[in-house]
Amino acid sequence: MGGSSDTLKHFCGIAGIYSPAPANIPQHLFFPLFSLQHRGQESAGIAYRKDGRTIAYKDLGMVSSVLSRYLTGHRESRVGIGHVRYSTHGGNKLENAQPLVVQCNKGEIAIAHNGNISNALQLRHRLVEEGAIFQTSSDTELILHMLSRSRRDSFDTALEDVLEALEGAYTMVLMHDERLFAVRDPNGFRPLFVGYHDGMTVLASESCALDVLGCTDQRELEPGDILVLGQDGEQHRRIPTKGRRKAQCVFELIYFARPDSRVFGTGVYTARKDMGRALAGLDREAGLTGDIVVPVPDSGTTAAIGYAEASGIPFDFGLTRNHYAGRSFIMPTTAERELAVRMKLHPVTDVIAGKSVMLIDDSLVRGTTARSLVKLLKRAGAREVHLRLCAPELRWPCFFGIDIPTRDELISNKKSPEEIAEYIGADSVRFLDLAHLKTVLSKADEFCYACFSGSYPLAVPLTEEERRRQPRDKDFPMEPQT
Ligand code: SF4
Incomplete structure (x- = not known):
């Protein structure tokens, strides 16, 4: 019901941008995140690459207050991701805000995630048995642990392994080196869109967030799609779907998504x-x-x-x-x-x-x-x-x-x-x-x-x-x- 705390809440909305030529990525990210505000009003954040390192900023509050600093100034970058969050697990605390950025044996990784891993408890239990230490109860931290602990040498193959082990809802955008990865789970619980604007590739949870930038050729990622964007162009990979059927969340149509999406x-x-x-x-x-x-x-x-x-x-x-x-x-x-x-x-x-x-x-x-x-x-x-x-x-x-x-x-x-x-x-x-x-x-x-x-x-x-x-x-x- 639309009027009070007696209301269903989404966990989050995500966005990402890749540009082959340097552009003001943080400023461009502001607009899709602003359009996704209805998917999470408690914290907002972005992470982008600049001069070979990742810069992240996040805080409790709405996009208009947390990220308005990026409306002025020019910050040249090729890749960035962003997130709006509504907190359930762990409460409304800054440490739960996203994107999360970590340094590990696969390099520097930034991640923004929308959804819920339904086999998280089993996966977490296994890692704790092996000695892993968790700082939060978030599924996103679990994914980062799995990436770091993967025996695969490269980030790309580690990511494919991890995705195969996950079950549940996990649309996400990840940044590794100067590349952007976008993933939609094999059941396709949550939507994820891609579109193009002024040489940039833009990813977002809903089409309304691409419309605000005037993106053309918009399409929805298919369940199980992995999209990789970098200097080599756009690559498509697949998560093995193991016969899983589409299970798109009908509540996106009933209530969550914006009516113009x-x-x-x-x-x-x-x-x-x-x-x-x-x-x-x-x-x-x-x-x-x-x-x-x-x-x-x-x-x-x-x-x-x-x-x-x-x-x-x-x-x-x-x-x-x-x-x-x-x-x-x-x-x-x-x-x-x-x-x-x-x-x-x-x-x-x-x-x-x-x-x-x-x-x-x-x-x-x-x-x-x-x-x-x-x-x-x-x-x-x-x-x-x-x-x-x-x-x-x-x-x-x-x-x-x-x-x-x-x-x-x-x-x-x-x-x-x-x-x-x-x-x-x-x-x-x-x-x-x-x-x-x-x-x-x-x-x-x-x-x-x-x-x-x-x-x-x-x-x-x-x-x-x-x-x-x-x-x-x-x-x-x-x-x-x-
Ligand atoms: S339709 Fe499925 S995914 Fe959507 S709210 Fe209900 S149980 Fe969750």
Whole structure:
């Protein structure tokens, strides 16, 4: 839900630039990172090569404050990488900010990573047994340890070995000597794009970050692709995919990616509108209608436009979002939680008073924000509030880079839609079910739906209790691989 701490969070966004001729790489990196700010707001950083050495700068804060120093001055370089981060593991500490830069037996390596290694625990355990010392709990440090400890002589072959051992979500950009490496994992959980501008090759998590530089010939790296950029030009290599299937994160389309991006071959805006249209179809079948369609801004806006178009019910902004309210925190009391929601979202009384409101949002996590929001709308005079969600019911944790609470905290594991409606004070609640969500996706079998279905595309470290509860439902196409 778009309004408060009751929101799903991404781990990060990444960018990289290679230029065969010297250019002001740090300045150019600012813009794609700024466009990826929605993927991580807690720290930002860049690393670039200058005069044969790596220079890195990172800090807690937004791109506009941390990296604005690079908007002035000229720093000649051929290669650089950057990162925006939202912290989950290890908290919001500077040592967890990226890129990470290390000196090791393979030379100097800088890395920026988006995702989550699902077999990290086993790999880490093995290295600790062998005597490795870890400073952080981050997967990125694990990758650097593996690179350093690889018995292969060259960085390139060591990287290929390490990538073969990793499982999970790991789009990343790495810098070694004067070269840039870009990698997308064999399941393709997270997107990674390449485009070209003014002789430079630009890499970024989303197409909107290439658009800002005016990049042409944009394309998405395929799952398992390794792209190497250097003085020898552009080389393509592959991570052995071992029969792994595509498992692109459907939440990128539902919520995470910016609406003006294209990810997984699909326009995000169109996909979200289609989800809204599908929700309207379900209400039409059920004979339910309202007076006005109101989005929870910004997370529900695009779907609400689709809902309004398909239903014929007028669309209006019945909630205003304060864009200056930063990240809100988990508040201990109901009154404080309501205040946090009011700081960010506020009803427009003229629009909603006396109306039956179809309230559209992306997903429902704990239900606390929805509860405050429904109360606000009713206090402002809404006659009825019907909450509609583009995502199916969230029931399972994500091991691939999204911060989803435990099963116990997810409201859909405790209550039916009717019980949720009663709990949050709404007149009804409807989720777009998995079958209907799939109808709006092209190549629906190439996505991951594990947080809805519990059917993971890779082996994951579930608890015993979770394993007992995993579905054996053949309707879900993804079977865990071992
Ligand atoms: S489990 Fe959910 S959030 Fe995680 S990758 Fe799969 S679809 Fe995305």
